[in-house]
Amino acid sequence: MSEFFTTAILTATIASGIQLAAPFLLASLGETLGQRSGVLNLGVDGIMLLGAFTSYYVALKTGDLRLAVLSGIAVGAACGLATAFISVTLRAEQGISGIGVYLFALGLTSLLFLKLVGTPLPIDQPGKIEVPYLHGLPLVGKTLFRQDALVYLAFALVPVVAFVLNRTTFGLNVKAVGENPAAADSLGVSVARTRYATVTIGSALAGLAGATLLIDVGIFQQNITNAVGFIAVALVYFGAWRPVGVMLGSLLYGLTQALVLSWKGLGIIPVSLSDLAAAAPAVITVLALLTVARRFRQPAALATPYTRGG
Amino acid sequence: MTRREGSPEPGPVGGGRLGSRLDWRQFRLTWLAFPGSALAALLVGAVMLLALGASPVTGYRALLDGAFGDSYALSSTAVKAVPLLLVGVGICIAFRANVFNIGGEGQIAMGALLATATALALPGLPAILLIPLTILAGAVGGGLWGAIPGAFKGYLGVNEILSTIMLNLVAVQVMNYLLAGPLHDTTAQSVGGLIPQTRLLPESSWLPILKDGTQLHLGVLVALLAALAVYVLLWRTSFGFRIRAVGLSRDAATYAGMPVARTTTLALTLSGSLCGMAGSMLVFGSISHRMVTDGSLTGFTGSAGFNGIVVALFGGLNPLWTILSSFVFAGLLVGGDAMQVVTGVPSDLIVALNGLVVVFVVSVEFLRRRPRVAPVAIPIEPPEWSAEHVEQPAATRGSA
Numbered sequence: 258m259s260e261f262f263t264t265a266i267l268t269a270t271i272a273s274g275i276q277l278a279a280p281f282l283l284a285s286l287g288e289t290l291g292q293r294s295g296v297l298n299l300g301v302d303g304i305m306l307l308g309a310f311t312s313y314y315v316a317l318k319t320g321d322l323r324l325a326v327l328s329g330i331a332v333g334a335a336c337g338l339a340t341a342f343i344s345v346t347l348r349a350e351q352g353i354s355g356i357g358v359y360l361f362a363l364g365l366t367s368l369l370f371l372k373l374v375g376t377p378l379p380i381d382q383p384g385k386i387e388v389p390y391l392h393g394l395p396l397v398g399k400t401l402f403r404q405d406a407l408v409y410l411a412f413a414l415v416p417v418v419a420f421v422l423n424r425t426t427f428g429l430n431v432k433a434v435g436e437n438p439a440a441a442d443s444l445g446v447s448v449a450r451t452r453y454a455t456v457t458i459g460s461a462l463a464g465l466a467g468a469t470l471l472i473d474v475g476i477f478q479q480n481i482t483n484a485v486g487f488i489a490v491a492l493v494y495f496g497a498w499r500p501v502g503v504m505l506g507s508l509l510y511g512l513t514q515a516l517v518l519s520w521k522g523l524g525i526i527p528v529s530l531s532d533l534a535a536a537a538p539a540v541i542t543v544l545a546l547l548t549v550a551r552r553f554r555q556p557a558a559l560a561t562p563y564t565r566g567g
Numbered sequence: 568m569t570r571r572e573g574s575p576e577p578g579p580v581g582g583g584r585l586g587s588r589l590d591w592r593q594f595r596l597t598w599l600a601f602p603g604s605a606l607a608a609l610l611v612g613a614v615m616l617l618a619l620g621a622s623p624v625t626g627y628r629a630l631l632d633g634a635f636g637d638s639y640a641l642s643s644t645a646v647k648a649v650p651l652l653l654v655g656v657g658i659c660i661a662f663r664a665n666v667f668n669i670g671g672e673g674q675i676a677m678g679a680l681l682a683t684a685t686a687l688a689l690p691g692l693p694a695i696l697l698i699p700l701t702i703l704a705g706a707v708g709g710g711l712w713g714a715i716p717g718a719f720k721g722y723l724g725v726n727e728i729l730s731t732i733m734l735n736l737v738a739v740q741v742m743n744y745l746l747a748g749p750l751h752d753t754t755a756q757s758v759g760g761l762i763p764q765t766r767l768l769p770e771s772s773w774l775p776i777l778k779d780g781t782q783l784h785l786g787v788l789v790a791l792l793a794a795l796a797v798y799v800l801l802w803r804t805s806f807g808f809r810i811r812a813v814g815l816s817r818d819a820a821t822y823a824g825m826p827v828a829r830t831t832t833l834a835l836t837l838s839g840s841l842c843g844m845a846g847s848m849l850v851f852g853s854i855s856h857r858m859v860t861d862g863s864l865t866g867f868t869g870s871a872g873f874n875g876i877v878v879a880l881f882g883g884l885n886p887l888w889t890i891l892s893s894f895v896f897a898g899l900l901v902g903g904d905a906m907q908v909v910t911g912v913p914s915d916l917i918v919a920l921n922g923l924v925v926v927f928v929v930s931v932e933f934l935r936r937r938p939r940v941a942p943v944a945i946p947i948e949p950p951e952w953s954a955e956h957v958e959q960p961a962a963t964r965g966s967a
Contacts, residue, residue: 299728303922349929352667352728353880357925360873364919371913372619479915480863484736491729532747536740543719543733550725 260523264396270519271400271512278511279411280305280470284489285496285503286411286418287462292493293422294455295435295558296344299355301463302486303362304336308467310366313477314373316380325380326407326468333464336362337457345452348562359486367479379476407469412504414462419500431455435556438563448563463489488542495545497553506542513538601881604927605895608920615919621910633905634898642781646852648897650675650845650868652790654875655882655889656797657841662884663801664834665814666720670731671842671872672864673738674709678843679850679867680745681708683765683858686851687750690769697772701847702789709843710836712738717835721828727835735872739864746860764859774852786848791890793841798886810834845871870918874900877921880928896921 260266284301291298298304308329316325340358343349370377386409388402422428433441434451442448463486470485471477488510496502514535521531613623634644654671661668668674682705689697712734719725746763754766774784801807813820813830821827849868850858860867878896882889899921903914 297728343926343930347930349926349932352669353876354926354929356669356873356876357922357929359922360870360877360925361919361922364915364917364922367915368615368619368913368919371915480865483863484732487732488736491733494726494729528747530744530748532740532744536737539733539736539740543725543730543737546725546730546733547719547723550719550723555726 261520261525266519266523268396268399270515272403273518274508274512274515275400276404276408276473276511277514278507279405279408280466280473280485281489281492281507281510282411282504283407283414283466283469284463284486285492285507286414286500287459287466288490288493289418289459289496289498289500289503290422290431290455290462291452291459292559293435293498293556294431294452295438295556295561295563296341296452296456297351297355297490297560298337298340298344298456298459298463299352299487299490300336300340300358300362301355301460301489302482302484303355303359304333304340304460304463305467305470305482305486306362306366306480307336308333308464309471309481310369310467310477311464312468312471313380314369316471317374317378320381322381322383322472326465326472329464329468329471330461331464333467334457334461336464337460338453340460341453341456344456344562345449348564351560351562363480366477370477370479374477377476377478380472382472382475405469405472407465407472411469415500415504422500427451427454432556434563435558438558439565442563442565448565452563488539491542491546494549494555495542497549498556506545509541510538600931601883601928604924604931605881607927608923611923612916612920615916616910616912619912621912626906626910626912629909630899630902630906632902633908634902639781640901642778642783644894644898644901645787646782646784647901648893649786649790649848649852650871651875651878651897652890652893653793653841653845653848654871655878655893656794656886657838657845658876658879659882659884659886659889660797660801660810660834660841661838662879663814664810664831665817666717666831666835666838667728668713668716668731668835668838668842669728669872669876670712670716670734670839671845671875672868672870673731673735673872674712674839674842675846675849675868675872676738676742676864677712677846678705678707678709678840679846679858680742680750681705681843682847683768683850684745684750686768686772687765690771692769692771694771694773694775697769698774698785698851701772701851702844705843705845705847706840707843709846710840713839713842714832714836717832717839720835721831735864742860742864742867743862746858750858752857762859763862764855765857768851768856768858770856772851773856774848782852782854784852786852789844789848790893793844794886794890797841801886806830806833842872842875845875869900874921877925880925 284305288298288301311332312325312329315328316322343354344351383405385403386406392398392402394402422431430441430446430451433446434448438448467482470482474481492503492506495506517531517534520526521528526534616623616626632640634640654675658668658671682701685704686697686701689700692700716725716727716730716734719730720727743763746765750765752764752766774786777783777785777787801810809820809825809830812823812825813827817827858867874896878893879889881896882892899917903917906912907914
């Protein structure tokens with residue numbers, strides 16, 4: 258145990274925990290937007306898979322990481338339009354159609370990976386970016402201020418999403434549509450347009466989350482997300498539909514993963530027990546769902562398609 | 568979209584419900600929706616095959632031959648259908664209660680683990696006792712894993728979609744721990760103890776083969792019986808009536824004095840039990856006769872927990888139609904491997920097509936709009952619904 262409490266290992270663990278939290282954070286911030294407008298997008302994991310595969314393929318063919326990330330975002334946005342069409346226009350049951358999107362993406366990415374990528378090669382990973390002055394700080398410097406660009410972006414989006422939701426007209430419309438779509442509609446706010454916007458933006462963030470995960474891992478593999486997207490949906494509840502709460506949940510997942518990996522590597526816990534330890538965040542999330550269900554109210558129109566005059 | 572709605576004329580919704588005359592549009596949608604969804608998915612599949620440089624005709628012919636071509640293919644399909652059917656009828660119960668059980672994967676694993684542990688602990692029992700006991704153990708294991716989110720949903724209002732997904736993640740870790748730890752095969756014959764798997768199970772626990780030279784085992788009969796039992800439960804018992812009443816309207820069921828919380832809990836528990844039974848079928852009907860994983864839930868279940876949802880939806884949440892539907896989808900899965908051999912297109916194509924079927928079926932629900940019959944569409948309908956207020960979206964009339 259004592260070897261864990263050395264500065265080097267502690268900082269390395271926390272730094273990697275923050276990095277691991279980034280895909281959770283991006284995906285769940287996007288999901289927060291959608292859910293605040295009343296749409297439960299359960300296909301996030303599938304959209305992340307498609308985003309990750311697209312990024313991998315583009316990075317492999319062009320070697321341009323920036324282009325790879327952008328194409329991941331674009332594919333995510335396209336999936337968002339499709340999801341919005343299914344949930345908003347066709348008014349399909351959202352808890353189930355999302356599973357369909359997930360299965361479709363799971364099958365498609367495996368198929369394309371096996372068929373298009375002959376021998377899977379790792380992609381070049383970007384270097385860490387050090388924040389000037391701050392990265393030299395003891396402890397904090399190496400954990401918080403020496404990360405990938407996408408990690409900074411993920412955390413920077415927390416205040417942005419909070420600001421958009423609470424301080425802009427668009428954000429107020431989103432919340433109105435999520436709480437009382439009929440009232441919003443009667444005041445001239447287009448329920449469909451608002452939901453299309455939130456789901457598309459949210460899914461673009463899911464695509465970005467997939468790209469982030471891919472760049473972190475460095476190579477695509479089948480089902481690379483391993484339920485990150487599903488967890489991200491749960492984290493929105495965990496965070497009680499607030500960006501800061503969602504961030505705390507993401508950090509819980511990222512840090513626990515890093516901790517388990519580090520302890521496993523150091524032999525502090527046996528390999529077999531590490532499996533049980535890895536289940537800890539899921540158990541905590543279930544317990545958090547219990548608390549949230551009692552204390553907070555979900556957006557009143559969540560997962561309910563809107564029919565005017567219905 | 569909302570902008571395009573606004574037609575004052577009432578749509579042809581009420582006809583079928585009142586039973587006054589046969590509504591042809593309703594009839595077409597009801598009977599063509601499911602085959603239509605499957606056909607649409609297969610068409611997309613054909614386009615994908617073409618895009619990947621394979622002939623759809625060759626591919627689909629290989630698929631059909633591999634799934635239904637001869638008696639061996641048929642028996643493989645029937646065996647593949649066993650977990651799908653059990654999970655599918657379990658999903659029927661849950662979805663009829665308007666409880667979305669996405670936790671089939673975890674419930675399968677927990678049922679399989681308890682059944683496996685039971686068989687390993689009681690190797691001396693004769694088959695006539697051990698086999699029913701393992702099936703029961705599977706039902707108990709899966710049932711417990713369904714009861715937790717069930718009680719959370721019923722009594723505490725916790726969203727069951729999320730809790731079941733989270734419990735899948737817990738189950739996979741428990742499975743990995745048990746198969747690499749307490750239940751791990753440590754005998755000399757195991758390959759250096761590297762594979763997370765159990766010892767060879769006692770022979771008296773193996774599901775008997777019904778037809779020599781095939782894999783057709785007793786599980787096929789068990790699954791068929793379970794499907795019939797669930798049908799009787801849902802439509803011929805007062806408990807089934809309560810499940811469907813709660814699913815149609817929790818408020819109305821509460822007002823009628825029904826124990827809504829308890830019914831919800833029991834529905835998800837039963838749903839989990841059937842998934843758990845599927846888990847024990849997967850173990851004791853397997854060729855290796857042990858429980859083995861690759862570290863993921865799918866590695867053990869073959870995604871039966873998700874595919875069971877597809878099967879149940881495609882069966883219209885009716886256990887009897889689910890029998891047929893499970894056979895069709897098992898055929899797709901078995902045939903997908905044959906297609907892979909012939910065309911070189913990975914069988915993951917079938918997974919993608921399954922996903923499309925789900926999306927199409929739930930999207931078509933919107934066109935069917937039979938408010939008091941189709942439970943999947945129920946949450947959409949506000950309680951004050953009445954035929955006079957319904958405005959059919961322009962899109963509906965156009966596409967029908």
